[in-house]
Amino acid sequence: MAFSVAFSTSYCTLQSSILCAQKSNPQSLKTSSLFPPGKKLFHQPLRYKGFSPKRGAGEIKASIKWEKGYKKVEVFSKEHLAVSLAYDVAQLSNKFTRERGAFTVVLSGGSLIKYLRKLVEPPYIDSIEWSKWHVFWVDERVVPKDNLESNYKLAYDGFLSKVAIPPVNIYAIDDALPADGAADVYETTLKRLMKSNVIETSTRGFPKLDLMLLGMGPDGHVGSLFPGHPHLKEDHKWVTFIKDSPKPPPERITFTFPVINSSSNIVMVVTGEGKANAVYSALEDDEKTDKLPVELILPEGELKWYLDVGAASKLFKE
Numbered sequence: 553m554a555f556s557v558a559f560s561t562s563y564c565t566l567q568s569s570i571l572c573a574q575k576s577n578p579q580s581l582k583t584s585s586l587f588p589p590g591k592k593l594f595h596q597p598l599r600y601k602g603f604s605p606k607r608g609a610g611e612i613k614a615s616i617k618w619e620k621g622y623k624k625v626e627v628f629s630k631e632h633l634a635v636s637l638a639y640d641v642a643q644l645s646n647k648f649t650r651e652r653g654a655f656t657v658v659l660s661g662g663s664l665i666k667y668l669r670k671l672v673e674p675p676y677i678d679s680i681e682w683s684k685w686h687v688f689w690v691d692e693r694v695v696p697k698d699n700l701e702s703n704y705k706l707a708y709d710g711f712l713s714k715v716a717i718p719p720v721n722i723y724a725i726d727d728a729l730p731a732d733g734a735a736d737v738y739e740t741t742l743k744r745l746m747k748s749n750v751i752e753t754s755t756r757g758f759p760k761l762d763l764m765l766l767g768m769g770p771d772g773h774v775g776s777l778f779p780g781h782p783h784l785k786e787d788h789k790w791v792t793f794i795k796d797s798p799k800p801p802p803e804r805i806t807f808t809f810p811v812i813n814s815s816s817n818i819v820m821v822v823t824g825e826g827k828a829n830a831v832y833s834a835l836e837d838d839e840k841t842d843k844l845p846v847e848l849i850l851p852e853g854e855l856k857w858y859l860d861v862g863a864a865s866k867l868f869k870e
């Protein structure tokens with residue numbers, strides 16, 4: 553089936569009769585998974601937070617929910633992805649600042665930063681309690697902060713310099729240290745902030761960050777956790793380092809999966825057709841043993857995927 557057909561605005565013309573059968577027979581959803589074989593999709597096109605097809609035509613491309621509950625997948629135009637992301641981040645900011653007086657946010661590098669652009673515009677620029685934000689990085693390249701390769705610099709230039717987060721609440725790596733030392737210091741910082749309850753503690757004793765905003769590479773890497781690397785199995789350290797990253801620069805620090813998976817909320821922001829295979833692999837419901845790093849994201853909290861049409865393109869093909 554062509555992708556464009558899957559994105560029709562009419563409920564029962566998309567994804568064929570299987571979907572419509574599922575819709576009219578909710579029981580059939582109980583055992584279904586998202587993707588072929590079997591094409592077991594539950595697909596709600598053009599419905600999102602009150603946007604109707606008439607109001608929002610061309611903005612929201614599709615909305616898909618996996619009935620197992622914790623994988624939510626939505627597909628947007630690039631523009632509306634940024635709009636919806638800002639809305640959702642602002643909601644979470646309100647919730648956590650109200651409930652516990654702090655909002656701990658983890659950034660990644662890459663295109664994520666440009667998708668945060670609506671947060672630095674009205675209404676969010678004026679309404680978010682920026683003073684309650686605490687900002688971390690899921691991974692950082694071990695380079696000086698003013699280096700063009702620095703994830704800190706990317707985030708600072710595109711986002712952090714435009715909002716009123718107290719500089720003391722922005723936890724960049726110590727760029728005077730080598731990778732191993734920088735990872736240790738970052739872990740110590742997490743421990744200090746858990747003691748003062750800025751960061752919550754998970755039931756298993758790991759830092760429980762309120763929101764992790766993650767990108768994904770075409771190879772399925774998240775943070776600096778790359779396919780086949782022994783760090784994928786790290787279950788003790790919270791922050792580790794790598795000196796042989798397949799993606800330059802080679803030296804990086806990264807949160808490990810126990811920390812990533814302890815988060816209250818994980819948001820995957822993945823765009824571009826080059827990611828379509830990894831997205832498909834991550835979202836198909838199979839039992840394979842050789843998993844991509846992104847497939848090891850199994851959080852205790854909520855996980856939501858924001859895709860653009862290119863990244864989602866394999867999900868809708870026969």
Ligand SMILES: O=C(O)[C@H](O)[C@@H](O)[C@H](O)[C@H](O)COP(=O)(O)O
Binds near residue numbers: 661691767776
């Ligand atoms: O340090 C890095 O190299 C980046 O943090 C990297 O992990 C990035 O987040 C992903 O590759 C997705 O990047 P894009 O969204 O730009 O594809």
